[in-house]
Amino acid sequence: MPSMIAQIRLVSSHPEVYEPCEDSFALVDALLADRSKLLEHQPALCLEIGCGSGYVITSLALILGHAESGAYYMATDINPYAIQVTSETLEAHGVYAELIRTNIASGLEGRLDGLVDVIVCNPPYVPTPEDEVGRDGIASSWAGGENGRRVIDKILPIADNLLSEKGWLYMVLLAENNPSEVCLQMREKGFASRIVVQRSTEEETLHIVKFWRDPDIQIENNESRSKNRNGNTKASESFFTQMSRLSFWKRDSEQ
Amino acid sequence: MKLLTHNMLSSNIKGVTNGFPLKIEAEKIIERPVEINPVFLKNMFAKLEWKPLVEASRTMGFSELPEDVPDMSVLDSDEFLQKFHHALLEIHLEEGALVCPETGRKFPVQKGIPNMMLHEDEV
Ligand SMILES: C[S@@+](CC[C@H](N)C(=O)[O-])C[C@H]1O[C@@H](n2cnc3c(N)ncnc32)[C@H](O)[C@@H]1O
Numbered sequence: 062m063p064s065m066i067a068q069i070r071l072v073s074s075h076p077e078v079y080e081p082c083e084d085s086f087a088l089v090d091a092l093l094a095d096r097s098k099l100l101e102h103q104p105a106l107c108l109e110i111g112c113g114s115g116y117v118i119t120s121l122a123l124i125l126g127h128a129e130s131g132a133y134y135m136a137t138d139i140n141p142y143a144i145q146v147t148s149e150t151l152e153a154h155g156v157y158a159e160l161i162r163t164n165i166a167s168g169l170e171g172r173l174d175g176l177v178d179v180i181v182c183n184p185p186y187v188p189t190p191e192d193e194v195g196r197d198g199i200a201s202s203w204a205g206g207e208n209g210r211r212v213i214d215k216i217l218p219i220a221d222n223l224l225s226e227k228g229w230l231y232m233v234l235l236a237e238n239n240p241s242e243v244c245l246q247m248r249e250k251g252f253a254s255r256i257v258v259q260r261s262t263e264e265e266t267l268h269i270v271k272f273w274r275d276p277d278i279q280i281e282n283n284e285s286r287s288k289n290r291n292g293n294t295k296a297s298e299s300f301f302t303q304m305s306r307l308s309f310w311k312r313d314s315e316q
Numbered sequence: 317m318k319l320l321t322h323n324m325l326s327s328n329i330k331g332v333t334n335g336f337p338l339k340i341e342a343e344k345i346i347e348r349p350v351e352i353n354p355v356f357l358k359n360m361f362a363k364l365e366w367k368p369l370v371e372a373s374r375t376m377g378f379s380e381l382p383e384d385v386p387d388m389s390v391l392d393s394d395e396f397l398q399k400f401h402h403a404l405l406e407i408h409l410e411e412g413a414l415v416c417p418e419t420g421r422k423f424p425v426q427k428g429i430p431n432m433m434l435h436e437d438e439v
């Protein structure tokens with residue numbers, strides 16, 4: 062199977078569409094590293110947010126390939142040329158995904174809430190001046206505003222809504238995006254996290270972080286919320302809780 | 317766009333409270349055979365809104381789905397699964413539009429791709 066992924070060809074390209082780079086490769090390597098878990102996971106609905114050339118969603122469809130349970134793939138992008146290139150990439154590799162031109166998952170939210178088992182996302186993460194975010198064309202594939210977090214911070218709560226109880230999110234994060242802070246934010250929504258792939262190039266340090274709902278964290282969150290309501294303010298949070306927060310980033314758990 | 321996707325889309329315009337289901341205006345419909353997967357279909361059945369699927373497939377020229385939400389037991393019938401499979405996965409809206417049930421705003425579908433992008437005053 063890895064050799065099939067290595068053979069993914071760019072059958073089509075467009076000057077306005079992000080070509081697969083180190084970040085795209087790292088994300089696919091994370092999916093490959095998790096391949097047997099993904100097969101066991103039997104996702105019914107999979108979604109990519111910001112599919113660009115289609116390299117990642119095509120790889121995911123090939124990785125899950127002939128999973129007995131079958132899966133339905135959807136991918137979004139704001140860039141119409143990206144949608145076009147993705148459709149050609151999929152077709153050239155004999156796989157299929159439904160493509161929707163939209164902002165993040167607008168139009169899918171609501172109905173699709175709680176139904177998606179796997180979300181993959183390589184967002185625009187490069188720190189840039191705020192006014193570069195969301196411009197037309199190729200700039201929107203990388204421009205991420207302050208700390209590169211503008212689009213990422215919009216995607217996270219949407220992913221939380223869309224993911225099913227057993228849902229997984231794989232996201233590319235740059236060191237400058239402050240991944241540990243992103244993980245803390247997600248922890249407050251009840252998610253555990255793990256770095257599946259970490260890779261440094263000359264220019265950047267990439268993390269592929271996987272998020273999943275963790276019942277223990279959800280219970281912990283509820284308990285600390287009710288404590289706060291009873292007058293125990295944040296300031297009096299125990300040393301113990303703070304310790305566990307610091308250690309979770311490194312903790313290797315089941316998923 | 318397959319009807320499974322249609323079943324997951326709603327009007328995202330600001331202020332719209334009843335954006336589902338989107339009405340289909342079909343200009344070009346195509347059919348593409350897909351291998352049937354009963355496990356997948358059984359899994360998906362629970363996630364669907366039935367009536368919008370029946371309505372959508374009728375608009376697309378296929379009227380063989382039962383009007384009322386069928387009992388889970390139909391999932392054991394090959395005949396039902398065939399029809400369900402066809403409606404859900406084999407019929408594509410290639411050209412046309414999805415219409416917001418509340419405002420009438422049309423979301424174009426071109427080359428099988430729905431465009432759900434909003435104008436500035438709709439966000
Ligand atoms: C870094 S590129 C990744 C492309 C591809 N997934 C890959 O890994 O090679 C980010 C992609 O997200 C898209 N994008 C940016 N902002 C978006 C938004 N608000 N909604 C949907 N897609 C967006 C861009 O057009 C671009 O194709």
